[in-house]
Amino acid sequence: MIKVAPSILSADYMNLEKDIKLVDQAGAEELHIDVMDGTFVPSISYGPGFVKAIRQITDMYLDVHMMVQNPEHLIPAMAEAGADNIGVHVEATPHIHRALQLIKNAGKDAEVVINPGTPVEMIKPVLHMVDQVLVMTVNPGFGGQKFLPETVAKIAELDAIKKANGYDFDIEIDGGINNETVVDCYKAGATVAVAGSYVYNTEDPLTRIQALRDATK
Numbered sequence: 783m784i785k786v787a788p789s790i791l792s793a794d795y796m797n798l799e800k801d802i803k804l805v806d807q808a809g810a811e812e813l814h815i816d817v818m819d820g821t822f823v824p825s826i827s828y829g830p831g832f833v834k835a836i837r838q839i840t841d842m843y844l845d846v847h848m849m850v851q852n853p854e855h856l857i858p859a860m861a862e863a864g865a866d867n868i869g870v871h872v873e874a875t876p877h878i879h880r881a882l883q884l885i886k887n888a889g890k891d892a893e894v895v896i897n898p899g900t901p902v903e904m905i906k907p908v909l910h911m912v913d914q915v916l917v918m919t920v921n922p923g924f925g926g927q928k929f930l931p932e933t934v935a936k937i938a939e940l941d942a943i944k945k946a947n948g949y950d951f952d953i954e955i956d957g958g959i960n961n962e963t964v965v966d967c968y969k970a971g972a973t974v975a976v977a978g979s980y981v982y983n984t985e986d987p988l989t990r991i992q993a994l995r996d997a998t999k
């Protein structure tokens with residue numbers, strides 16, 4: 783069964799505490815927070831102050847996905863704010879190894895992220911040092927996009943490398959995930975599913991979280 787990480791990008795910001803507690807009570811394993819800088823991706827979302835405010839109202843595992851160009855400068859503040867996992871894009875820095883070291887040195891789980899157009903080959907040199915790999919299943923920057931099926935082969939490739947080397951990182955998927963698209967990703971080796979609009983753009987988020995689990999039993 784896959785672990786579920788609702789993305790608050792699609793939550794109701796005027797009732798955010800309620801929306802976070804709802805998915806916590808539903809047993810969601812992680813809370814996914816999308817940090818966007820307006821440069822690496824066109825959108826701008828939130829920063830460390832927002833993460834700190836969320837930390838104060840929940841004990842959930844905070845999975846912070848940084849869509850930020852040269853994210854190194856933001857890592858200490860994000861760690862201080864209370865993130866549990868910090869994800870950095872391999873496309874966003876010439877110093878991905880250093881960025882992951884900074885996250886580990888701050889005592890946090892380190893995640894490397896790859897865009898749909900980036901081959902798995904690009905992250906091979908850092909796979910020994912990560913706790914999680916995020917395979918983007920849409921191009922980052924917006925919620926509500928259509929799942930890109932060609933990303934499934936990359937999940938399988940990553941899973942094969944993981945098994946061959948005895949690594950134990952989680953493989954997370956993000957973008958266009960619902961009870962149908964999650965199935966092939968899970969079969970290919972995904973262990974954590976981020977879901978934004980599928981979970982929050984409905985009257986019944988609990989049923990949607992359960993549907994992701996039922997689809998991957």
Ligand SMILES: O=C(CO)[C@@H](O)[C@H](O)COP(=O)(O)O
Nearest residue numbers: 789922923925926958978979
């Ligand atoms: O990273 C991102 C968007 O860049 C995501 O985390 C979105 O929040 C996913 O939204 P859905 O595709 O599930 O609606």
